[in-house]
Amino acid sequence: MPALSKNDQSLKKAVEVADAAPNRRVAGQDPVKRQQILDGAKRVFLCVGFDAASMNDITREAGVSKGTIYVYFGSKEELFGALIDRERTAIFSSLAETLEEEGSVRETLTRFATLLVTRMTSVPVVRAQRMVIGVSERMPELGCRFYDAGPDSAKGLLSAYFDRKTKEGLLDIPDTAIASRQLFDLCAGGLTRACIFGVLEAPPSEALIAETVDSGVDMFLARYGTHRAD
């Protein structure tokens, strides 16, 4: 069918252009190649850390030449920073939704904390945190960026939620900033730290996460909950 066929082609072309078609060449601007490099870098950095990772390894793993990497990223540090930014975004995305869904305060906090700790203790996230920490002496802004947009943003979401629930009379929290940090520390802090130090070789089991989160939420509500929290 000619007409449709024509439309199909137009559509395809439009999509390609929208996708920044792989054949369009602008130095250091091809997003596919950029992701390819970041993927290779991720595999190498996650395995051995920043210092022990060599640009040669990344070259091999990413399947691009060394020169190409330097077109997209000015230095090893810049490449690392871009990688961390990308990963951090993925880690902490879509946490907010869990606070919007219906349910009691206990249910909501449990749901939120469970998702948070599951992510924070996943293998790649643990490795990412290790790396960021490992270089934070030399690249301090990287640690800040990771922390601010990561744990801190999670706490920001919580604070807003606490404000809301305090107004509704379901919680009674004098300082929501402190409270959100406490919930974070209680539920996610310990397991994350255990993973980061390598004490837990694998991510914690669902049961362990549940136990930890439940204990944490118990304690949190014992302190801040009103009789209507459950």
Added chain:
Amino acid sequence: MPALSKNDQSLKKAVEVADAAPNRRVAGQDPVKRQQILDGAKRVFLCVGFDAASMNDITREAGVSKGTIYVYFGSKEELFGALIDRERTAIFSSLAETLEEEGSVRETLTRFATLLVTRMTSVPVVRAQRMVIGVSERMPELGCRFYDAGPDSAKGLLSAYFDRKTKEGLLDIPDTAIASRQLFDLCAGGLTRACIFGVLEAPPSEALIAETVDSGVDMFLARYGTHRAD
């Protein structure tokens, strides 16, 4: 000339013995030299981190030769591990005493937690943690050793204290292992993490520590305290 010759030899030996201090020298067994090497290594590692520290720097700082270091420590990694073991011991020493001193449960926990977080967030300890984490991908057992004998041992002390106070009726804790981890996370976890990521450029102020610890102990006692806890 016999007499003179004998004197010469005696003199020489005496000098050697004097030089050798009271210790018998067996390869890699002189504890003074071992400490000397570790002291030098500490200065260098803390300043620049594991990867950036060169054995030449350590050699210079320790005042011993390269070969000697390799007699005492088989590799750079082994040296680093030995250093971390020594430092960890120092960091968590004498915490137990704070639980033995008199005072209410609240006072005791506040005292313990304040000392703990002060140590955990001191500059050298933060650096040590960063380094351990940074290399834990390559040296996994190092992180475990640090964690087990560090945070975990602190929790062990707490658990024993909680058992005692639960028996005395001052606390009501169903699972003291969980409770000790919770207290640790509430009081020390957040500030330590902030330091490790470099968000806090300097150790937290006494006021911030006090606020954090007080909030944590408040919450802890809201959950586990009996009417007799204060």
Added chain:
Amino acid sequence: MPALSKNDQSLKKAVEVADAAPNRRVAGQDPVKRQQILDGAKRVFLCVGFDAASMNDITREAGVSKGTIYVYFGSKEELFGALIDRERTAIFSSLAETLEEEGSVRETLTRFATLLVTRMTSVPVVRAQRMVIGVSERMPELGCRFYDAGPDSAKGLLSAYFDRKTKEGLLDIPDTAIASRQLFDLCAGGLTRACIFGVLEAPPSEALIAETVDSGVDMFLARYGTHRAD
């Protein structure tokens, strides 16, 4: 079919010609583009020298693409050689005229030598000489070309002038080739060498040039001048 085919070809050619602006485009034959490349190369080479100049810099400075440069010049070395040839021509052009103008032998030689040494010691010419010398181990023919068409051609002009003046009885020169080299060395050699070695950071002042040239011409005429030379 001939007719149609012919038309097709004509059409195609017409389009090509239209596209190609007034110049016929044959690979590497557009003299304007060639000069454009050489101009860019000159700026870069003079600034940083042969080895430190990157083809990327030249590309940027010349405003043409990398591939285009390689169409016009087979390699970096070839490009450099072409540049030097062009510059050399400019450096030693219009020297001949100074020998044609009227004036005594002393005046003429002084005029000629002053112009010569001024040019030889100008910043770009000094840099060009340095570069040629610096690569002459790797590109021996380049040095020859520069020398033959440069200093040597100047000497050629002088020789002819000496022949003329000897016939006129104003000079008495048994070997004009030797004499022209001597005048060159006396007047231009020393200052040029000082500039090339960097002992003179800037080109010599007019006064220094005058002094040098005057001393040189003095000596020259003391040897070769007749009583009628002045």
Added chain:
Amino acid sequence: MPALSKNDQSLKKAVEVADAAPNRRVAGQDPVKRQQILDGAKRVFLCVGFDAASMNDITREAGVSKGTIYVYFGSKEELFGALIDRERTAIFSSLAETLEEEGSVRETLTRFATLLVTRMTSVPVVRAQRMVIGVSERMPELGCRFYDAGPDSAKGLLSAYFDRKTKEGLLDIPDTAIASRQLFDLCAGGLTRACIFGVLEAPPSEALIAETVDSGVDMFLARYGTHRAD
């Protein structure tokens, strides 16, 4: 026999110390190894110039490891500078003596200039000059050092000689600094420049040197000689 045996050993030790025995190890202080490195560097630098010479090539040519080179010389530039200093010293040594020997002014100047030009146009000296010139844009002090201690020192010797002979009435030179530069330029300048540019592929023949020097001295004495100069 004890006594003799003892003497033998002492003697051996003394000799070792005097020779700076190859086995005496002080980092970067073994003069034999230092010369070995310089010899290797000389071969490589002279062949391809500064930029094109790679430290790996020098490593191979010198028969020492890369690390060792960097113990003796902090960088490629420092190594190059040391090499040039060594060569320059050798080039211009023992020129002074030729001015002390007996003979007429003409004979003395001819002797001095012949030796000077022979050295300046020898293959290694030509190559050394090329290298120094090639890098003088980036290492200006190197060119100065070479020039000052080289050509300039030769001119210094000449000036002193001219002063002496002027006092003796054999020469009549108003400005001996200018005169010495003139003699240098007349006799050595042209041939040296021809060699440096590669126009003369091999050092000039003895005949060519003699012709050049004779013409130069002729002219020099025509200008500055008194009737008693020969």
Added chain:
DNA sequence: TATGAATGAGGGTTCATTCAT
């Protein structure tokens, strides 16, 4: 036994050249 000079693989980065577009 303690020393430290020597090793050489490997570090991050640059750049002349090529070739698909």
Added chain:
DNA sequence: CATGAATGAACCCTCATTCAT
């Protein structure tokens, strides 16, 4: 035909480790 993104060898230099003394 012009373009410039991609290549990858080669650059200078560092440093964990060894071993002759």
